Amino acid sequence: MAxxxxxxxxxxxxxxxxxxxxxxxxxxxxxxxxxxxxxxxLIITGNGKGKSTSGFGTVLRAxxxxxxxxxxxxxxxxxxxxxxxxxxxxGVDFTVMATGFTWDTQDKSADIAAAQKAWQAxxxxxxxxxxxxxLLDELxxxxxxxxxxxxxxISTIKSRPAHQHVIIxxxxxxxxxxxxxxxxxxxxxxxxxxDDGVKAQQGIDY
Ligand code: ATP
Ligand code: MG
Numbered sequence: 001m002a003x004x005x006x007x008x009x010x011x012x013x014x015x016x017x018x019x020x021x022x023x024x025x026x027x028x029x030x031x032x033x034x035x036x037x038x039x040x041x042l043i044i045t046g047n048g049k050g051k052s053t054s055g056f057g058t059v060l061r062a063x064x065x066x067x068x069x070x071x072x073x074x075x076x077x078x079x080x081x082x083x084x085x086x087x088x089x090x091g092v093d094f095t096v097m098a099t100g101f102t103w104d105t106q107d108k109s110a111d112i113a114a115a116q117k118a119w120q121a122x123x124x125x126x127x128x129x130x131x132x133x134x135l136l137d138e139l140x141x142x143x144x145x146x147x148x149x150x151x152x153x154i155s156t157i158k159s160r161p162a163h164q165h166v167i168i169x170x171x172x173x174x175x176x177x178x179x180x181x182x183x184x185x186x187x188x189x190x191x192x193x194x195d196d197g198v199k200a201q202q203g204i205d206y
Contacts, residue, residue: 039164045173048187056083067132074138095121115147126160140170
């Protein structure tokens, strides 16, 4: 009799149920122990497509919950940014470094001045208690080109309001920023339409 019931207990459905219960207990334990609340530094880096869209998606998510957000875009001054057209209507301020692609302008000192101006706007946001989320889109390149001082960027991010979230996007993120971040994702490229000669598509690529 006992043998029969133990056999029954181990039916595939029950085995599955037991496994799932175990998993659920583990997840519940982890959720219960993750009690810390803090402003996060998130980095979306890598060569694949999806870094800026992820950043903007998070801004939308935050604004949807009534949080305040602000965006600073480094590099892409001349692009018609679809997200901007919507997010500005939702009270999200945009600061755009107005030089366009550096290989268009070929003027290094103008690029440095523009980068520093956009960084000054970022510094104000990173001191502003009333801003819950700051997106620093394509900031990584400004550090790679040495247009901005890494130590200054790090100390400003470190001393921001405790509740404030920051998202940095861009390829080749500096390892010191990665070390400082709470969450880092690397988007890997498997393939991209551009390699097949398809031009940037409105609504998908910008
Ligand atoms: P997105 O804004 O679409 O999320 P991204 O921020 O990950 O892209 P960026 O390096 O900022 O990528 O490039 C912006 C533009 O370059 C977009 O139009 C994007 O489609 C395109 N792009 C992104 N990754 C690649 C790639 N691997 N090859 C060619 N073009 C790319
Ligand atoms: Mg991008």
